[in-house]
Amino acid sequence: MLKLTQLWQRIRELSGDDAYERYLAHYNEHHGQDAEASAPLSREQFFKQWQDSKWKGVKRCC
Amino acid sequence: MTITKKILWGFLAILGAYAVSVIALHRGETINALWLITAALCIYAIAYRFYAAWIAAKVLVIDETRATPAERLDNGRDFIPTNKWIVFGHHFAAIAGPGPLVGPTLAAQFGYLPGTLWILVGAVIGGAVQDMVTLFFSMRRNGRSLGQMARDEIGVIGGTAALVGTFLIMIILIAVLGLVVVNAMKHSPWATSTVAATIPIAMIVGIYMRHIRPGRVLEASAIGVALLLFSVLAGGWVDHNATMRVWFDHDGLPLAYAIIVYGFAAAVLPVWLLLAPRDYLSTFMKLGTVLLLAVAIIIIRPDIHMPAVTQFTDGTGPIFGGKLFPFVFITIACGAISGFHALIASGTTPKLLSNERDIRMIGYGGMLLESFVAIMAMIAATVLEPGIFFAINSPAGVVGKEAIDAVEKINSWGFAVTVEQMEQLAKDMGESTLFARTGGAPSLAVGMASIFGNAFGKHLLALWYHFAIMFEAIFILTTLDAGTRVGRFMLQDMLGNFNKKLGETSYTPSVILTSSIVVAGWGYFLYIGVIDPNGGVNILWPLFGIANQMLAAIALSVATGILVKSGKLKFAWITGLPLAWLVTITTTASYQKIFSDDVRVGFFAAANDLSAKLASGALPADKANVAPQLIFNQHLDAYLTMFFVVVLWVVVVDMLYVCWRYINTRVVLPTSETPYVATQL
Numbered sequence: 087m088l089k090l091t092q093l094w095q096r097i098r099e100l101s102g103d104d105a106y107e108r109y110l111a112h113y114n115e116h117h118g119q120d121a122e123a124s125a126p127l128s129r130e131q132f133f134k135q136w137q138d139s140k141w142k143g144v145k146r147c148c
Numbered sequence: 149m150t151i152t153k154k155i156l157w158g159f160l161a162i163l164g165a166y167a168v169s170v171i172a173l174h175r176g177e178t179i180n181a182l183w184l185i186t187a188a189l190c191i192y193a194i195a196y197r198f199y200a201a202w203i204a205a206k207v208l209v210i211d212e213t214r215a216t217p218a219e220r221l222d223n224g225r226d227f228i229p230t231n232k233w234i235v236f237g238h239h240f241a242a243i244a245g246p247g248p249l250v251g252p253t254l255a256a257q258f259g260y261l262p263g264t265l266w267i268l269v270g271a272v273i274g275g276a277v278q279d280m281v282t283l284f285f286s287m288r289r290n291g292r293s294l295g296q297m298a299r300d301e302i303g304v305i306g307g308t309a310a311l312v313g314t315f316l317i318m319i320i321l322i323a324v325l326g327l328v329v330v331n332a333m334k335h336s337p338w339a340t341s342t343v344a345a346t347i348p349i350a351m352i353v354g355i356y357m358r359h360i361r362p363g364r365v366l367e368a369s370a371i372g373v374a375l376l377l378f379s380v381l382a383g384g385w386v387d388h389n390a391t392m393r394v395w396f397d398h399d400g401l402p403l404a405y406a407i408i409v410y411g412f413a414a415a416v417l418p419v420w421l422l423l424a425p426r427d428y429l430s431t432f433m434k435l436g437t438v439l440l441l442a443v444a445i446i447i448i449r450p451d452i453h454m455p456a457v458t459q460f461t462d463g464t465g466p467i468f469g470g471k472l473f474p475f476v477f478i479t480i481a482c483g484a485i486s487g488f489h490a491l492i493a494s495g496t497t498p499k500l501l502s503n504e505r506d507i508r509m510i511g512y513g514g515m516l517l518e519s520f521v522a523i524m525a526m527i528a529a530t531v532l533e534p535g536i537f538f539a540i541n542s543p544a545g546v547v548g549k550e551a552i553d554a555v556e557k558i559n560s561w562g563f564a565v566t567v568e569q570m571e572q573l574a575k576d577m578g579e580s581t582l583f584a585r586t587g588g589a590p591s592l593a594v595g596m597a598s599i600f601g602n603a604f605g606k607h608l609l610a611l612w613y614h615f616a617i618m619f620e621a622i623f624i625l626t627t628l629d630a631g632t633r634v635g636r637f638m639l640q641d642m643l644g645n646f647n648k649k650l651g652e653t654s655y656t657p658s659v660i661l662t663s664s665i666v667v668a669g670w671g672y673f674l675y676i677g678v679i680d681p682n683g684g685v686n687i688l689w690p691l692f693g694i695a696n697q698m699l700a701a702i703a704l705s706v707a708t709g710i711l712v713k714s715g716k717l718k719f720a721w722i723t724g725l726p727l728a729w730l731v732t733i734t735t736t737a738s739y740q741k742i743f744s745d746d747v748r749v750g751f752f753a754a755a756n757d758l759s760a761k762l763a764s765g766a767l768p769a770d771k772a773n774v775a776p777q778l779i780f781n782q783h784l785d786a787y788l789t790m791f792f793v794v795v796l797w798v799v800v801v802d803m804l805y806v807c808w809r810y811i812n813t814r815v816v817l818p819t820s821e822t823p824y825v826a827t828q829l
Contacts, residue, residue: 099230100237101428103366112224133363134420139225141419142637145496146427146630147488148247148321148481148696 102140106132157197164190171456172261178451181527184264185445188523192516195272200280200512207711207719208284210504215827217290218501227291229502229829232509238500239514241431242492243279244438246325246624247482247696248522253588254689255479256529256537257465259457262476263526270477270484271519274726278700279489280511281707281723286494287501288821294494298706298799300820301713305802309795310702314491315638316788317695319666321488322411322631323673324688325624330403330678331587331685332617337396338578340403342383342614343621344396346426347410349375353425365428372429373436376622380615387578400678407628408671414629415636415663423629430623437619441524441596444603454530454537459561466542467586468686469748470740474733478693483522485726487699489515502829528595529588535565536573540591543683544584551583578610586683589620635666676781679774686748690741691785694734698796701730705803712807713819720807731800738793742786751786755779 098104106129113126127135149157167187171179204210221227255263286292292300295314299307333340353372361367386392414422458465461472468479482488493511501507529537538558539547547554551567558565574582577594585591593616600612637653639662644651650658677684704727711720744750747757755778761767762775810816 096231096233098366099234101365101369103364105365106363108228109224112222116224130362133358136225136363137358137420137424141424141633145242145492145634146245146627147243147492148245148325148486148627148692 102136105136109136157194160190160193164194171264174456178453179456181445181450181452181531184260184452184523184527187264188268188520191268191272192520195276196508196512196516199272200276200508203277203280203512203722204505204508207716207722208281208507210284210507211824212503212505213826214504215825215829216287216498216501216504217822218499219827219829220825221290221499226496227499230500232502232506235497235500235506236510236514239492239497239510240517241434242496243486243489243514244434244518244521245482245627246328246620247486247488248518249525249592249620250328250588250689251480251482251693252522252526253529253592254467254541254685255476256454256526257458257460257467257541258472258476259461260452260454260526260530261456262461262472263480264523266476266480267483267519267522267526270480271515271522274700274729275483275485275489275519276512276515277722277726278485278487278703278707279493279515280507282490282703283493283498283501283507283511284504285707285710287498287504287507290822291495291499292820294490294703294706297494297710297820298702301706301817302709302799302803302806303817306702306706306799309799310699310706311638311642313695313699313702313792313795315635316792317488317692317699318631318635318638319669320673320688320692320695322628322635322670323677324685324692325627326404326407326411326670326674327677327684327688328587328589329621329624330400330407330674331585331683332589332593332621333398333403334400334585335397335581336579336617337393338383338387338610338614339617339621340396340398341386341392342379342618343625345379345382346376346429346618346622346625347422349379350422350426350429353429354421357425358420368425369428369432372425373432376429376433376618377615380611380618383614383618384578384610401675404671404674404678408667408674410625411628411632411670412663412667415632415667416659419633423626423633426622426626426629430626433619434623437616438521438524441528441599442520444599445524445527448599448602450527450531450599450602452527452530453532454534458534463746463749466538466546468689469746470690470737474737474740475690477729477733478690478697478737480522481693481696481700483519483525485697485700485730486518487696487701487703490699490703503827525592528592528599530595531599532591532595533563533565535559535563536569536594537591538563539565539570540582540585540594541588542584543586543681543686545681545683547584549584551581554583576609577613579613584683586685588685589617592620593617632663632666632670635669636662639665676777680778681771682748687751687781687785690737691789694737694741694789694792697730697734698792701727701734701796702799704730705799709803709806710819713810713816717807717811727800731796734796735793738789741789751782751789755782755786758782 109132167183170183171187218227218229252263295307295310298310349372353368357368463471535558547557555565555567593613596616597609597612601609640651640653649655677688704723707723708720740749745753747754758775758779806816
């Protein structure tokens, strides 16, 4: 059962399904205590930014 | 190494050597495909365990204690320390496109042996080394791109050549891939309707991910994959419906125009609507189908019917003209060595590595897996009866328009096939005809359908065939979208040097202008490929191969230059050797494409032949109409090839000059490697 949950976690990570959760974790770790930092992006805002930045440059080969 | 391990590796070495000798020396009627799989797996394992490990430890001197850019510059976006399996997945999904499926299929005209050996040796000594070394050097330079590294380490000339080379290869690549899709859809309502359905499906997925349930990538993809599978089924209904089938039954030219319009739309529309969702779908389809194919091959252990070596090594092959040397090495680029990978290995992937030791698995291992995909494509092409293989892949310009002529011609080569056999096969696959379906996709689909059919149920052949066509089309179109967009960005970047406004990626007039230029570029070659009676593949694929190998040579030049400049002259052969080979084959192939007297090889010879026929009135009216365009195109292709060779030699000579200066202790550009920082992870 543990193996299955791990596999699912890997698939989510691979596809970017958990990108927002990882962003939040990163945010809390680095800016969480910082009173002057702006609030974290909403899921929708984050996803927009993430998708746009992902599609600059060479992404796919022949 | 313990005794047991030594015995195990010794056993693998013997098994591998035995498997290679079986596939190389076997001259019977058929040979089991498992021999190819065994030879490939043993060679990969030994190369990975010994050669790659040696390069990582002794040549590159991987340092596990050194912090990677992902760790030092971690920003939670593009620089993120990531688990190595995740990086491997991203890297493989990015490097593996339709190339390793199409190239081996075309090269199968020489028999199964030459292509297979080149895929194995080329990957182990060339392609995988290029990918790993480029990944390493880019990682040590904060994920700089190949073009930037060329400029920093060799000079402005190398950098500019890499940039221009990348742009041109993109144009040729998209054109030839577009041609493959057009040939697969020509007069096939089933294939055309299924491929057309992938566009609204991608949009539904895109809207779902952006607006309905933002960021739920897996949910959206699952819906998309289900819809894609349904579209294969629905295509069959369209095909059986007398009214609807007419809407999707078209000649090559209207289909080519449709793809050109689509390419323009994809480059201009926002990424979230079409490009991003299509990419998710194609990645899932790609991984799933490749896995399914591997399982099916192992279950049914098919026999290979193609001879080891055919008579077409003499240059008279119907699919493309030219002798075994150098053309097998040009035809199979992806799967053996592909310069395009250097663009992925520098840029995106190095920004994700959490430890330097991962580069062997991701760089070298990723390429080995792609090489294995190429081996499977070779198997899918060669399990077909050779007569059928040549009937599907030979253009009408070579074997004649009528089925009876084609069959007679193919029989005269010594390959048995009958009109009835081809009619039955077309009926089984749900197509009106399978004669002269050039480009590699239909024959690969027939091969895959017969493998899947044998493994999972024969009555579904037509479904499997169109599933395979959809699978190929979806990631060809992904490459087409992504390539057009990248071409647009590169052009905007270049134009930005002259006019600031044109360089802005969100300035609409500039977006329209640059997208139009890129689409017009590949659209032109696609148009010519469609009207060419020899099927277009004969011209475009070698051009693509030469361009791709040229890019690989640029990447290997940069790597060799850096090795020498880091005082590792005695190890410079690891990239110098494949570089020397690539320079030899691209120069020879280019020379022949330009100067050969054979009208199916030499561009000028073909142009002169056509001019003479046109002047003497020997051409029928329909051919005479397009002849001037074909003649112009042959000239253009000849000059383009010359340009590729000149760029290649400029970069190589520039690199050698830098190395010569370094060895003679003269001033060279300083290394751009970032200084050591200890890892905290």
